[in-house]
Amino acid sequence: MKSFLLLLLLLPAVAQAQTAQPIEADHIVAVVNDDAVTSNELRQRLIVVERQLRTQGTQLPPRNVLEKQLLERLIMDRLQLQFAKETSTRVDDVQLEGALRRIAESNRLTLPDFKAAIEKDGIIWAKFREEIRDEMTISRLRERDVDERITVSEGEIDNYLASPDRAKAGNEELHLAHILLRLPEQASSDQLRRIRARADQALAQLKRGDDFAKIAASFSDAPDALSGGSIGLRPVNRLPSLYAEAAEKMRLGEVSEILRSPAGFHIIKLIERRGGVAAVQSVRQTHARHILIKSSELVPEAEARRKLVAIKERLDNGADFQELARLNSNDLSAAKGGDLGWLYQGDTVPDFEKAMDGLKINEVSQPVKTQFGWHLIQVIERRVADASLERQRLIARQALRERKSDEAYQDWLRQMRDRAYVEYRMEEK
Numbered sequence: 001m002k003s004f005l006l007l008l009l010l011l012p013a014v015a016q017a018q019t020a021q022p023i024e025a026d027h028i029v030a031v032v033n034d035d036a037v038t039s040n041e042l043r044q045r046l047i048v049v050e051r052q053l054r055t056q057g058t059q060l061p062p063r064n065v066l067e068k069q070l071l072e073r074l075i076m077d078r079l080q081l082q083f084a085k086e087t088s089t090r091v092d093d094v095q096l097e098g099a100l101r102r103i104a105e106s107n108r109l110t111l112p113d114f115k116a117a118i119e120k121d122g123i124i125w126a127k128f129r130e131e132i133r134d135e136m137t138i139s140r141l142r143e144r145d146v147d148e149r150i151t152v153s154e155g156e157i158d159n160y161l162a163s164p165d166r167a168k169a170g171n172e173e174l175h176l177a178h179i180l181l182r183l184p185e186q187a188s189s190d191q192l193r194r195i196r197a198r199a200d201q202a203l204a205q206l207k208r209g210d211d212f213a214k215i216a217a218s219f220s221d222a223p224d225a226l227s228g229g230s231i232g233l234r235p236v237n238r239l240p241s242l243y244a245e246a247a248e249k250m251r252l253g254e255v256s257e258i259l260r261s262p263a264g265f266h267i268i269k270l271i272e273r274r275g276g277v278a279a280v281q282s283v284r285q286t287h288a289r290h291i292l293i294k295s296s297e298l299v300p301e302a303e304a305r306r307k308l309v310a311i312k313e314r315l316d317n318g319a320d321f322q323e324l325a326r327l328n329s330n331d332l333s334a335a336k337g338g339d340l341g342w343l344y345q346g347d348t349v350p351d352f353e354k355a356m357d358g359l360k361i362n363e364v365s366q367p368v369k370t371q372f373g374w375h376l377i378q379v380i381e382r383r384v385a386d387a388s389l390e391r392q393r394l395i396a397r398q399a400l401r402e403r404k405s406d407e408a409y410q411d412w413l414r415q416m417r418d419r420a421y422v423e424y425r426m427e428e429k
Helices: 001-022 039-055 063-086 093-106 111-120 125-145 154-162 164-169 188-207 213-217 239-249 301-316 323-326 333-334 350-357 388-421
Strands: 028-032 035-038 173-182 230-235 258-260 264-274 282-293 338-342 369-372 374-387 422-424
Touching: 028 039, 028 063, 035 039, 035 063, 039 213, 063 125, 063 213, 063 388, 093 111, 093 125, 111 125, 125 388, 154 388, 164 282, 173 188, 173 213, 173 388, 188 213, 188 264, 188 388, 230 264, 230 388, 239 258, 239 264, 282 301, 282 323, 282 350, 282 422, 301 374, 323 333, 333 338, 338 374, 350 369, 350 374
Parallel strands: none
Antiparallel strands: 028 035, 028 422, 173 230, 173 264, 258 264, 282 338, 282 374, 369 374
16 A cells, blocks of 8 residues: 555656656567567656655666666566466455545545546546556465465474574564565576676665665665665564574664575665564553444445544543444444453554554544444553463464565565566667
């Protein structure tokens, strides 16, 4: 969803580019299996990305360098969409409409108003819808073919719980940016030397003071390259082991030496460090309650939200939360006045947990949208409690799965790229 929102910020720029740029003759710049990437596709993506980088304050790489990087991204997107078609992985219209509605709501618009705003900016609505469908399809592919296939053995959990590094890392979180130069699965010595030379070139430019985001856009094969290579703020124990071990010895703002993994060569930068030492045996819990209004054919999305806004107004005027939950909530917890009991981190969906974590004790949230419907949330109390052994093992399993996720995805992309037929025609006019 983050990429969707970024796209929205750039829509006026895309529209301007589409209307202001002279039309050039289209031609094929790459053949991907039995499909083609055209110069117009590449040109439009280049316009958007250049404006994106300017918006982020990132120094622009040379245009020819950025063009080659973007072509590789178009090729990887095309390969994933081809695979999705072969495996009957698709996002139907109902799911797409739901996602578009959530994007519209995040921009404080109804879906019809959002569509009107898109078209006013000169964007063809049907094309915009299909681009969002493609992003959702690629995300679903990763969940199905990568994340759901990650296995964590009981032995790995035992080793994790017994490791002194677990307590040492504790609740510390790191914000890293990275550059990945991907290696083919069975790289020849020439390929290895060539890609290592590119990694050396990237590191040399960083050491002379070039902007990390610019170098990431110029060199990195990772999907987040055009976002400065940022992988966001993550608990140390959920970072790839290679990154966590290197970052432990780094100072803020420091760039690592070249790191090597089976996926390729990596360079990381430590942007931020938060938190301190706390054992995994101690975990935060939140005692919360909620009122849920589900949308349906009989209760449209807007009506569900309107109903919840009216309930929120009654609560603000002193009405009893438990009573209103019993009368109105569509959740099984309604019989208990909406009481969800003590919740661990990860027990609820991310949108719900994020809203809940932002509340003060006894505060009632604004309407919150999740895949289950619209919620009003109230935090009753919080505590730090000792986790049971079962809970410790669950936390360990989640941490290990997340640690493996990025590595598994890069390996999956590498295998897909290695199996594909790709012919470059960049010089053809």
